[in-house]
Amino acid sequence: MKRLILSVLLLPLFLSTASAQNWYRGNTHTHSLWSDGNDFPEMITEWYLQNDYDFMALSDHNILADSEKWVALDYILNRQKGEETPAMEKYLARYAGTDWIETHDNKGKKEVRLKKLEEYRSLFEKRGEFLIIEAEEISAGFEKMAIHINALNIQEVIQPLKGKSVREVMSLNLQAIAKQEKTTGEPILAHLNHPNFRWSITAEDLAHVIEEKFFEVYNGHPGINHHGDKTRPGDEKIWDIANTIRIAELKQPPLYGVATDDSHNYHGGPNTPGRGWVMVRAKRLDPKSLIAAMRKGDFYASSGVYLDEISWNKKTREITFEIQADGDSNFTSELIGTRKNYQANADKGQTGVGEVLATKKGHSITFPIPEDLLYARITITSSKGATNPSFDGQKKQAWTQPIGWR
Numbered sequence: 165m166k167r168l169i170l171s172v173l174l175l176p177l178f179l180s181t182a183s184a185q186n187w188y189r190g191n192t193h194t195h196s197l198w199s200d201g202n203d204f205p206e207m208i209t210e211w212y213l214q215n216d217y218d219f220m221a222l223s224d225h226n227i228l229a230d231s232e233k234w235v236a237l238d239y240i241l242n243r244q245k246g247e248e249t250p251a252m253e254k255y256l257a258r259y260a261g262t263d264w265i266e267t268h269d270n271k272g273k274k275e276v277r278l279k280k281l282e283e284y285r286s287l288f289e290k291r292g293e294f295l296i297i298e299a300e301e302i303s304a305g306f307e308k309m310a311i312h313i314n315a316l317n318i319q320e321v322i323q324p325l326k327g328k329s330v331r332e333v334m335s336l337n338l339q340a341i342a343k344q345e346k347t348t349g350e351p352i353l354a355h356l357n358h359p360n361f362r363w364s365i366t367a368e369d370l371a372h373v374i375e376e377k378f379f380e381v382y383n384g385h386p387g388i389n390h391h392g393d394k395t396r397p398g399d400e401k402i403w404d405i406a407n408t409i410r411i412a413e414l415k416q417p418p419l420y421g422v423a424t425d426d427s428h429n430y431h432g433g434p435n436t437p438g439r440g441w442v443m444v445r446a447k448r449l450d451p452k453s454l455i456a457a458m459r460k461g462d463f464y465a466s467s468g469v470y471l472d473e474i475s476w477n478k479k480t481r482e483i484t485f486e487i488q489a490d491g492d493s494n495f496t497s498e499l500i501g502t503r504k505n506y507q508a509n510a511d512k513g514q515t516g517v518g519e520v521l522a523t524k525k526g527h528s529i530t531f532p533i534p535e536d537l538l539y540a541r542i543t544i545t546s547s548k549g550a551t552n553p554s555f556d557g558q559k560k561q562a563w564t565q566p567i568g569w570r
């Protein structure tokens with residue numbers, strides 16, 4: 165996925181002279197047997213390595229792979245009911261003839277030891293080519309609501325904190341992440357996961373918890389209500405409502421959107437890997453560079469569409485990008501934004517929020533950004549279906565970050 169880009173970046177945020185940058189492809193949300201995923205971390209990591217990813221984060225619920233952990237073979241078998249090939253068989257076959265796999269009997273029950281990240285990291289990592297980022301899905305809640313926040317490049321586990329409301333729980337956990345970042349000096353990127361899972365987090369919640377800077381605009385789990393329902397907005401609309409409130413009312417920067425797998429099943433089943441990822445334009449493949457680039461908004465989210473170049477010229481107010489060819493696919497790019505004179509809460513649907521302002525076809529696209537917008541962003545949709553869809557009729561897409569709001 166890496167392509168060296170020598171470009172004059174037009175964004176004043178970046179260097180004004182030519183600079184070498186790469187696009188790095190990564191999935192930041194993955195589960196393993198360390199929590200409720202159904203494969204061993206080495207097997208999952210190898211899948212991402214072989215499927216053209218540059219980095220990945222194993223993000224199990226409320227745990228890091230840094231302690232002694234044995235799991236019962238019964239648990240492993242239970243986690244893969246109805247799926248094609250047993251995890252244990254594949255694991256044994258992969259490491260046959262080595263002493264890598266450790267098993268023992270615990271009161272007559274067979275157990276397998278899960279490898280720590282520090283033990284298996286060196287099997288896969290290669291400087292500049294493949295990186296594993298330590299991560300946790302801090303899985304908090306409020307009443308029946310799921311408040312799940314991924315913390316990438318975390319150094320010590322954070323146990324989920326409780327609070328008196330959804331917003332307070334979000335805020336307290338984000339503050340705990342920020343505190344660890346300050347103490348360790350290591351940047352930690354936090355993204356709020358699947359807001360519509362159990363209809364947990366509204367666009368208004370996302371807008372008002374301003375410590376939150378990133379959220380999942382696409383998550384590959386089929387149970388996360390990506391499209392919303394008759395009365396509740398889908399993930400893209402949530403993004404627009406939250407960003408409109410942030411910019412217009414709270415005078416805060418918009419949220420950036422990531423796409424992730426949130427994979428749990430690796431032997432068939434509903435929730436397999438390879439559905440959502442981010443493409444980050446960074447100097448180097450290391451956590452610091454990747455997180456710095458994402459904090460500048462220098463990345464896009466994807467479920468199958470790749471962009472070769474994106475530049476935003478603040479002076480001429482034009483965004484230009486190139487879409488990579490994909491066989492005979494056609495692409496539709498939609499410029500989406502909210503005008504400054506939108507009607508807040510006009511019919512509770514907030515008239516004019518996240519409107520499609522222009523549509524273009526083709527591979528080389530330029531959109532002028534009107535002056536009267538709070539922000540603009542682009543969704544690109546391919547005519548081709550997603551390779552591994554999480555919902556019926558899913559097309560390959562890409563989502564660029566909001567611009568024109570500074």
Ligand SMILES: [Zn+2]
Pocket residue numbers: 301312357358
């Ligand atoms: Zn979750």
Ligand SMILES: [Zn+2]
Pocket residue numbers: 193194195301426
């Ligand atoms: Zn998850």
